[in-house]
Amino acid sequence: MNRDGVIVAILWVVMTAIGEWIALTARFMPMVGAEEAAVIDEAFTLLLVLAVPVATLVLAFFFYSILRFRAKDGEETQEGPPVRGNNALAILWVLGSLILAVYIVFNPGLKGIRELEASKGQEELVIQIEGVQWHWNVSYPDYDLSYERALQIALPVDTRVRFDITSQDVLHSVWVPAFRMKMDAVPGRVTTLYVTPTEVGDFSVDPNLRVQCAELCGTGHPLMRMDVRVLEPEEFQEWIQEAKEMVMGSGMEGMDMSGQEMSGEMSGDMSGEKSGESSSDSQ
Amino acid sequence: MKPVFKGILWAVLGAILGIALLVVIRLAFGLPAWKAGPAVAMGYLFGLSGWLLGVGVWDYWALGWLGRPNKQYTTTGWRRYFDFDTDHKVIGIQYGVLLVILFLIAGLLAMVVRYELMRPGRDLLNSAEYNNMMSLHGTTMVFVAVATIMGAFGNYLVPIMIGADDMAYPRLNALSFWFVPPVGFLLLGAALAGGYDTGWTGYTPLATVTRMGAMFYNLAFLTIGFSSILGSINIITTVITMRAPGLTWGRLPIFVWSILGTAALSMLFTQFVGLAMLMTVLDRVAGFSFFDPSRGGNPILYQHVFWFYSHPAVYVMILPAFGIALEIISHFARKPLFAYKWAVAGMLGVVVMSAIVWAHHMFxxxxxxxxxxxxxxxxxxxxxxxxxxxxxALGTLWHGKLNLKTPMLFALAVIFNFLIGGITGVFLSDVPVDMHLQDTYFVVAHFHYTIVGGGIFGLFAGIYYWFPKMTGRMYNEKLGKLHFWWMFIGFNLTFLPMFWLGINGMNRRIADYMPQLGGLNMWVSMAAFFLGASFIVFVYNMVVSWVRGEQAAANPWGARTLEWLIPSPPPLHNFPTEPQVVDDPYGYGVPGSVHARLAAAPSPAPASD
Incomplete structure (x- = not known):
């Protein structure tokens, strides 16, 4: 080990310490709104912790080499030592990266998948969401409630919810950033997503409590979203009752559940947009 | 220029013929004479054939198939760049110039996109126009990233670096280039036909029901696919069969290895994206239902077929950049390429493994x-x-004598940027984390770090490195360095914050976003304009240096691969006599070592040229 090697090793340790400190203390993710979000954030942080020493190893060698081994004036035509490689080092390098890659397959990979699947089949509430260019239709089959052009959905807190997702026309995707979960809405099939919300709140508290279409679906894509309200169970029951009354009556807009407002906002953009020649086939 | 005009004329005649044929067929089946979708498809198919025949296939090639003598090729001077020229060096420059122009246009589109995203709400574009701009930017840039290094440097340099006088199939080579201008025409046509809003991925069912521009996108992808397949067959054959005596596989420059790996990927996988495009076109114009679930089709099938090519395609974009970076790092660190065989094995490993990762786009x-x-x-x-x-890369830098000239700076940036791109890719490969990050700006940042930070920085490394060889003139080193620092800083200021945007709820491909992300988007847009402005320096430097730069020596870098043993620019058949390769090109630090010997040139060169 020569002097350069020692300096790089020290650099690596220092940079890693700083990097790990940032990885473990800085808050990168938005609000944690569901059990799934906690699982995913933990996976994210673990990957960050594992990535830091890899990145700093490369960067320490990289920047030290550039600064230290730069050819000074008049040295441009000098040549470095004829070192062709070092098989032991290469094997170590490959083994190191292999072990790391295999490790992250298990943790957080497979471990995280298993945790996300834990609530599978144990749902206490089913919500059906159907994507349509460019709005969502929502129904709560357990409560015999369904409404179109939805601008909000409600979920009871600490309840295992299964979303059954489908589409009428093109691909859409149901994403709730606060839950960290997303699943595409595919015409002709039903995809599922499990979440267990853990925090009461709504869009006005944190804009990450929203369903956002995350798969490009045409002109209205950016505004294809609805508020997510996570409520205490009794409030949720009240919400259901209110919603049913409004759906049956005519006062839907009172609860801001109907999407008239959205399509008004978009009307300038959407005029004549659905006129693909074979669109009639798929509608 | 005559062949180009003839190509255009024949293309128009072909398009008219195709559409007329369609009308006749439709009338014969009792259908209404006119339907736009099939007319565009048939018109383009016949128009493309007319273009290729007119631009030179007929005169210099197809006449021979009919037992008649082909026309003699007599074009000289700058007109060769507008003709069906079979010299690999002309074709390399044709590719390079055309694709760099497309790159600059697609970059301008990115500026428009960032202008719209500067503030939440609507500024310049409505949502449909935004989607058009974004889709055209993405598609054009993907084509540029797939084709430029391979087309420009693969063609120009691979034959020279292996000591050959041309490619194995010179006419096929010219053909593969002349497929590219129609791609530019189609992208323009897509814009004129109302654009398309499917992004560069063209997912169905949206792609089959949306505006007609989407079909132009399908046809453009099909066309550039032909070009890629023909080009890669040529490269593979050339490298396997035309290496100079003594140029064993273990002595092959790393850049040639990277191009060989890239060509293997292109040859094996491009057909799959062609299939995805063809099936989408058939769904639209002929009432097939491959992807229409209401009639037994499967929209997810499209994604499988598409990514079965398009993931290997990202290695088509990045492998040649790795090759350029390692090549330059060795020559500018003046030290043998470290662990050469491991680097080659790594590249080939990527080639093989890229075939089995496609569905990570579909978690x-x-x-x-x-x-x-x-x-x-x-x-x-x-x-x-x-x-x-x-x-x-790191092993080569260690204890080297680093000459930090512009090509070296770009090569080092490839390593730095791709480190960030690669590590963030690991986050996306993790299924749980991808549940959140898929389809967000985290992905946008990640692939710009790999494809721009790796691939495009590699392209610019190559442009500066080989500019003296290809033009015979030196670029301005000060302006080159200015361009590098400007682009490098602008690039990182633009794309690093996008990781944070994605994590915090900004999904991709949206004209509008949550207001609380406004501040950072303003920052990103400003940085993007700064990045965009750096290319003014580049264009100025290239144009001025090409016209009246200082004459370049044969070997301004003191590099060792074969292209530096011959004059800048190289003569028509490259080498006066076949070079004898005696060692690998990385013998730095060993007094008296050489890569190859050119037998004493019989001077003056034979007069036959």
Whole structure:
């Protein structure tokens, strides 16, 4: 080990310490709104912790080499030592990266998948969401409630919810950033997503409590979203009752559940947009 | 210029013929004479054939198939760049100039996109116009990233670096280039036909029901696919069969290895994206229902076929950049390429493994859950061969004598940027984390770090490195360095914050976003304009240096591969006599070592040229 090697090793340790400190203390993710979000954030942080020493190893060698081994004036035509490689080092390098890659397959990979699947089949509430260019239709089959052009959905807190997702026309995707979960809405099939919300709140508290279409679906894509309200169970029951009354009556807009407002906002953009020649086939 | 005009004329005649044929067929079946979709498809198919025949296939090639003598090729001077020229050096420059122009246009589109995203709400564009701009930007840039290094440097330099006088199939080579101008025409046509809003991925069913521009996108992808396949067959044959005596596989420059790996990927996988495009076109114009679930089709099938090519395609974009970076790092560190065989093995490992990672683009697409696991595993394992490239780069820098000239700076930036791109790719490969990050700006940032930070920085490294060789003139080093620092800083200021945007709820491909992300988007847009402005320096430097730069010596860098043993620019048949390769090109630090010997040139060169 020569002097350069020692300096790089020290650099690596220092940079890693700083990097790990940032990885473990800085808050990168938005609000944690569901059990799934906690699982995913933990996976994210673990990957960050594992990535830091890899990145700093490369960067320490990289920047030290550039600064230290730069050819000074008049040295441009000098040549470095004829070192062709070092098989032991290469094997170590490959083994190191292999072990790391295999490790992250298990943790957080497979471990995280298993945790996300834990609530599978144990749902206490089913919500059906159907994507349509460019709005969502929502129904709560357990409560015999369904409404179109939805601008909000409600979920009871600490309840295992299964979303059954489908589409009428093109691909859409149901994403709730606060839950960290997303699943595409595919015409002709039903995809599922499990979440267990853990925090009461709504869009006005944190804009990450929203369903956002995350798969490009045409002109209205950016505004294809609805508020997510996570409520205490009794409030949720009240919400259901209110919603049913409004759906049956005519006062839907009172609860801001109907999407008239959205399509008004978009009307300038959407005029004549659905006129693909074979669109009639798929509608 | 005459062949280009003839090509255009024949293309118009072909298009008219195709449409007329369609009308006759439709009338014969009792259908209304006119339908736009089939007319565009048929018109383009016949028009493309007319273009290729007119631009030179007929005169210099097809006449021979009919037993008649082909026309003699007599074009000289600058007009060769507008003709069906079979010299690999002319074709390399044709590719390079055309694709760099497309790159600059697509970059302008990115400026428009960032202008719209500067503030939440609507500024310049409505949502439909935004989607058009974004889709055209993405598609054009993907084509540029796939084709430029391979087309420009693969063509110009691979034959020289292996000591050959041309490619194995010179006319096929010219043909593969002349497929590219119609791609530019189609992208323009897409814009004129109302644009398309499917992004560069063209997912169905949207792509079959949306505006007609989407079909132009399908046809453009098909066309550039032909070009890629023909070009890669040519490269593979050339490298296998035309290496100079003594140029064993173990002595092949790393850049040639990277192009060989890239060509293998292109040849094997491009047909799949062609298939995806063809099936989409048939769905639209002929009432097939491959992807229409209401008639037994499967929209997810499209994604499988598409990514079965398009993931290998990202290695088509990045492998040649790795090759350029390692080549330059060795010559500018003046030290042998470290762990050469491991780097080659790494590249070939990437080639093989890229075939089995495609579904990592589909973790949230409704993929069968158990299938996500093998793709997570393969994706995370592909970091191992990629890591070998890093080992080679770092090992070469260590104790070298680093000449930090412009090509070297760009080559080092490839390593730095791709480190960030690669590590963030590991986050996306993790199924749980991808549930959140898929289809967000985290992905946008990640692939710009790999494809721009790796691929495009590699392209610019190559442009500066080989500019003296290809033009015979030196670029301005000060302006080159200015361009580098400007682009490098602008690039990182633009794309680093996008990771944070994605994590915090900004999904991709949207004209509008949550107001609380406004501040950072303003920052990103400003940085993007700064990045965009750096290319003014580049264009100025290239144009001025090409016209009246200082004459370049044969070997301004003191590099060792074969192209530096011959004059700048190289003469018509490259070498006066076949070079004899005696060692690999990385013998730095060994007094008296050489890569190859050119037998004493019989001077003056034979007068036959």
């Amino acid at each position: 949230t697409a409704g993929l069968e859950e158990k299938l996500a696991i093998p793709f997570m595993i393969s994706t995370e394992l592909i970091s191992v061969p990629t890591g070998m490239v890093f080992l080679a």
